[in-house]
Amino acid sequence: xxxxxxxxxxxPPRRTLLGxxxxxxxxxxxxxxxxxxxxxxxxxxxxxxxxxxxLMRYAYQTTNPLTFPxxxxxxxxxxxxxxxxxxxxxxxxxxxxxxxxxRMLENVERCGGVPVVLDETWxxxxxxxxxxxxLKANPDTKIVAFxxxxxxxxxQSDAQALCDLARKHGALTIVDCVTSLGxxxxxxxxxxxxxxxxxxxxxxxxxxxxxxxxxxxxxIAKVKARSKGKxxxxxxxxxxxxxxxxxxxxxxxxxxxxNSLYALHESLLLLQEEGLENAWARHQRNHEALKSGxxxxxxxxxxxxxxxxxxxxxxxxxxxxxxxxxRKTLLNDYNIEIGAGLGPLAGKIWRFGLMGYSSRQENxxxxxxxxxxxxxxxxxxxxxxxxEAAAHGAYSAHHxxxxxKKS
Amino acid sequence: xxxxxxxxxxxPPRRTLLGxxxxxxxxxxxxxxxxxxxxxxxxxxxxxxxxxxxLMRYAYQTTNPLTFPxxxxxxxxxxxxxxxxxxxxxxxxxxxxxxxxxRMLENVERCGGVPVVLDETWxxxxxxxxxxxxLKANPDTKIVAFxxxxxxxxxQSDAQALCDLARKHGALTIVDCVTSLGxxxxxxxxxxxxxxxxxxxxxxxxxxxxxxxxxxxxxIAKVKARSKGKxxxxxxxxxxxxxxxxxxxxxxxxxxxxNSLYALHESLLLLQEEGLENAWARHQRNHEALKSGxxxxxxxxxxxxxxxxxxxxxxxxxxxxxxxxxRKTLLNDYNIEIGAGLGPLAGKIWRFGLMGYSSRQENxxxxxxxxxxxxxxxxxxxxxxxxEAAAHGAYSAHHxxxxxKKS
Numbered sequence: 001x002x003x004x005x006x007x008x009x010x011x012p013p014r015r016t017l018l019g020x021x022x023x024x025x026x027x028x029x030x031x032x033x034x035x036x037x038x039x040x041x042x043x044x045x046x047x048x049x050x051x052x053x054x055l056m057r058y059a060y061q062t063t064n065p066l067t068f069p070x071x072x073x074x075x076x077x078x079x080x081x082x083x084x085x086x087x088x089x090x091x092x093x094x095x096x097x098x099x100x101x102x103r104m105l106e107n108v109e110r111c112g113g114v115p116v117v118l119d120e121t122w123x124x125x126x127x128x129x130x131x132x133x134x135l136k137a138n139p140d141t142k143i144v145a146f147x148x149x150x151x152x153x154x155x156q157s158d159a160q161a162l163c164d165l166a167r168k169h170g171a172l173t174i175v176d177c178v179t180s181l182g183x184x185x186x187x188x189x190x191x192x193x194x195x196x197x198x199x200x201x202x203x204x205x206x207x208x209x210x211x212x213x214x215x216x217x218x219x220i221a222k223v224k225a226r227s228k229g230k231x232x233x234x235x236x237x238x239x240x241x242x243x244x245x246x247x248x249x250x251x252x253x254x255x256x257x258x259n260s261l262y263a264l265h266e267s268l269l270l271l272q273e274e275g276l277e278n279a280w281a282r283h284q285r286n287h288e289a290l291k292s293g294x295x296x297x298x299x300x301x302x303x304x305x306x307x308x309x310x311x312x313x314x315x316x317x318x319x320x321x322x323x324x325x326x327r328k329t330l331l332n333d334y335n336i337e338i339g340a341g342l343g344p345l346a347g348k349i350w351r352f353g354l355m356g357y358s359s360r361q362e363n364x365x366x367x368x369x370x371x372x373x374x375x376x377x378x379x380x381x382x383x384x385x386x387x388e389a390a391a392h393g394a395y396s397a398h399h400x401x402x403x404x405k406k407s
Numbered sequence: 408x409x410x411x412x413x414x415x416x417x418x419p420p421r422r423t424l425l426g427x428x429x430x431x432x433x434x435x436x437x438x439x440x441x442x443x444x445x446x447x448x449x450x451x452x453x454x455x456x457x458x459x460x461x462l463m464r465y466a467y468q469t470t471n472p473l474t475f476p477x478x479x480x481x482x483x484x485x486x487x488x489x490x491x492x493x494x495x496x497x498x499x500x501x502x503x504x505x506x507x508x509x510r511m512l513e514n515v516e517r518c519g520g521v522p523v524v525l526d527e528t529w530x531x532x533x534x535x536x537x538x539x540x541x542l543k544a545n546p547d548t549k550i551v552a553f554x555x556x557x558x559x560x561x562x563q564s565d566a567q568a569l570c571d572l573a574r575k576h577g578a579l580t581i582v583d584c585v586t587s588l589g590x591x592x593x594x595x596x597x598x599x600x601x602x603x604x605x606x607x608x609x610x611x612x613x614x615x616x617x618x619x620x621x622x623x624x625x626x627i628a629k630v631k632a633r634s635k636g637k638x639x640x641x642x643x644x645x646x647x648x649x650x651x652x653x654x655x656x657x658x659x660x661x662x663x664x665x666n667s668l669y670a671l672h673e674s675l676l677l678l679q680e681e682g683l684e685n686a687w688a689r690h691q692r693n694h695e696a697l698k699s700g701x702x703x704x705x706x707x708x709x710x711x712x713x714x715x716x717x718x719x720x721x722x723x724x725x726x727x728x729x730x731x732x733x734r735k736t737l738l739n740d741y742n743i744e745i746g747a748g749l750g751p752l753a754g755k756i757w758r759f760g761l762m763g764y765s766s767r768q769e770n771x772x773x774x775x776x777x778x779x780x781x782x783x784x785x786x787x788x789x790x791x792x793x794x795e796a797a798a799h800g801a802y803s804a805h806h807x808x809x810x811x812k813k814s
Contacts, residue, residue, distance in 0.1 A: 007458045011442065012449075013445065079641055257616030258615050266416060
C-alpha cells in the first residue's frame with residue numbers, strides 16, 4: 001500500500017484578515033459551523049432553507065422568490081448567471097474595469113455568447129455614457145453584465161444608472177455584488193437587476209464556499225424560453241436547482257453543504273439583527289477613520305472619492321517601498337493579512353479590506369499602527385503617530401455625535 | 408426597506424444518519440470546522456493544501472500528482488471530469504445501472520459528446536462482457552464512464568475489469584467513487600483509472616460540499632491536447648484550477664472553502680490513522696452484522712451477495728408495509744435517517760447506509776432495534792428480538808476472533 005507521510009491535525013495561525021476577502025468570521029458564525037450535519041431533505045433542514053431564502057431577500061432588498069445560495073464560491077454564482085441566461089449567439093455587453101469584468105467576458109465566450117466589451121481604466125467606475133453609446137450601437141444586445149463593486153480595484157459603479165440604461169434598451173442585467181452585499185447598498189428591486197450573485201466570505205463574513213444569488217421573473221422567463229438546447233452545466237442548471245430550492249417541491253439535486261449553510265444562516269441573521277443601514281453606516285465610519293489615517297501617512301487612494309468602496313481601500317504603494325516585504329512583515333510580525341494588486345496593478349497598490357466582521361474600530365487602529373511602523377522601518381518618511389491620531393479624531397467626532405443623539 | 412420575519416439561530420436536531428449520505432461526522436471533524444478562516448494564499452494554508460493532497464493520494468491509493476478536492480459537491484467532481492475530458496463529437500460509453508449513470512449521460516450530452524449507453528438493470532453491477540461487446544462495436548470510443556458504487560442501489564461494479572477493458576480498447580475511464588472511497592477498496596493506480604471523483608460526505612464522513620478528484624497523466628494529456636476550444640466551464644477548467652492546486656504555482660483562481668478543507672484534512676487524517684484496510688474491514692464487519700439482523704427479520708437484499716456494498720444496504724420493502732410511514736416514524740420517534748428508493752425503486756426499497764463514522768456497532772444495533780419495533784407496530788410478522796440476537800451473534804464471533812489474535 002502507498003503510505004502517506006506523518007501529518008497531524010491542522011490548526012490555523014490566528015490572523016486578522018484585512019484584505020479583499022475572506023474576512024474574519026464572527027465567533028457566533030464559527031460556533032454555528034460546529035454542529036452535526038443532518039440530511040438535506042430533513043424537515044428541520046427544509047425549514048432552515050426557507051429562513052435562509054427570507055434572510056437573503058432582506059440582504060438583497062428584493063422580493064424575488066428565486067433567491068438562494070449556490071453550493072460553491074462566488075465564481076459558481078457568476079457562472080450560473082451566464083450559463084443559464086446566455087444562449088449561443090446572444091449579444092452581451094461586458095463592462096470590464098477590473099479582474100472580475102474580465103472573468104465575465106471569459107464566461108460569455110465559453111457560453112457561445114457574442115461579447116461586446118466596454119473597457120474602462122482599472123480603478124474607474126463604469127461610465128454610463130459609454131454604456132449608452134454601446135447600447136445604441138448594438139440594438140440587438142440581450143444582456144448587460146457589470147461588476148457593482150470591483151474587488152480588484154475598490155471601485156464602485158452606479159448600478160442603478162447601468163440597470164436603467166440596460167432596461168431602457170431591452171436588455172437584461174447580470175450584476176456582480178460579491179464585494180458589495182452587506183457592506184454598501186445593494187438594492188436588487190430598486191435597481192430592477194435581473195441576475196445578481198455574491199460571495200459568503202466578504203461583507204457577510206461567513207465561511208467561504210457559498211454564493212447567494214437572486215433572479216428576477218424576467219430572468220427566469222429567459223431561462224425557461226431557451227431555444228438552443230439545455231444549459232451547458234448540469235450542476236448549475238436553474239431548471240434542476242429550482243426543484244430543490246424552489247417554492248413547492250424538494251427534489252434531490254445535489255447534496256447541500258449543510259454546515260456552510262448553517263453558517264450563512266447565522267451570518268445573515270447577524271446582519272438582520274444589526275440592520276442593513278447600520279451595517280452600511282459602520283462600514284462607512286471605519287472607512288473614513290482608515291482614510292484619515294492613511295492620508296495622514298501620505299498615502300494616496302487609487303479610486304476617486306465618489307466611487308470608493310468603504311469596505312475595500314486601494315492605495316498606491318509609495319515609491320521605493322517594496323510591496324512583498326511590507327505584506328510579509330505585516331503577516332509574519334503582526335498576523336495581519338492585506339491584499340496585493342492584481343493584473344496591471346500588481347506591485348502598484350495595496351488593498352485594505354474592512355469587510356463585515358473585519359470592519360471594526362480595533363482593526364483600523366491596529367492596521368494603521370502596524371503599517372506606520374513597518375513603513376517607518378523601511379525608511380518611508382512620515383510623521384509617526386499622525387495616522388492613529390487622525391483615526392482617533394474621526395472616531396471621536398463620531399462618538400460625540402452618537403452621544404449627542406442619545407442625550 | 409423590506410423587513411425579514413423573526414428568525415432565530417439554527418440548531419439542528421440530533422440525528423443518527425443511516426441513509427445514503429451525508430453520514431455522521433466524527434467529533435474531531437466537527438471541532439476542526441470551528442476554527443477561524445485564513446487567507447487562501449497564506450503560507451500556513453498552502454502547507455495544509457499540500458498535506459491534503461498527500462492524504463487524498465493515500466485514500467485513493469494513487470501517486471497521481473493531480474489529486475485534490477474540487478470546491479463543490481460530488482456533482483461538481485463528476486461534471487469537472489466530463490467537461491475537461493469530453494470534447495464535442497467524442498464517443499463516450501456510459502454504463503447506466505442507477506441514478507448516477509443517468510447523470511453521467513446528462514453530462515456527456517451537455518458537453519456535446521456522442522453517448523453510447525450500456526443499460527443494466529438497477530441493482531445489478533455493470534457486466535464486463537456487455538462493455539467488451541460495445542467497445543468492439545464502437546472502436547472509436549474515446550471514454551468509458553461508469554459508477555464504481557451506485558448510491559441509488561448499493562451495487563458495486565468490478566472497476567478493475569471495466570478499466571482493463573477500456574484501456575485494452577484505447578479508451579480513457581471516468582469512474583464515480585462517491586460512495587466507495589474509504590468504505591471499500593478504491594485502487595486508482597492498480598485500476599489505472601484516468602479520472603475519478605468522490606464526495607466528502609459519504610465514507611469520509613466530512614462536511615458535505617467537497618469533491619476529491621484525481622487525474623492520471625493520460626487524462627491530463629487529453630485535456631491539454633483539446634483542439635475544439637476551451638473547457639466550457641470556467642470554474643471547472645483544470646487548466647485554471649491547476650494554477651492554484653498544482654505543484655509549482657499558487658495563482659488565485661477562486662476563493663477556497665477554507666473551513667470545509669480543514670475538515671476534509673481531519674477526516675482523511677482519521678482514515679490514515681485507522682488505516683485503509685482496517686476501515687474497509689470495519690465497514691465489512693458492520694455490514695455483516697446488519698445483514699444477519701435484516702435477514703433474521705425476513706428482509707431481502709436488492710443486490711446479489713457478490714456485488715453488495717458493505718456501506719450501503721438496499722432491501723426490498725415488505726409487501727403491505729408503507730414506505731413513508733416507516734421512514735417518518737424512524738425519523739420522528741428515533742431520530743434515525745434512512746434512505747428512500749429513487750426512480751423505478753421509489754417506494755420499493757430502503758437504503759441503509761453504514762458509512763464512515765456512521766459505520767459503528769452501536770448504530771447497527773440501534774437500527775435493528777428501532778426497525779424491528781416499527782415494523783412490528785405496523786403488523787409485520789417477525790420474531791421480535793431475533794434481529795438483534797443475530798447481530799450480536801455476528802459481533803461475538805468477530806470479538807472472539809479478535810481476542811484470539813491478541814492472545
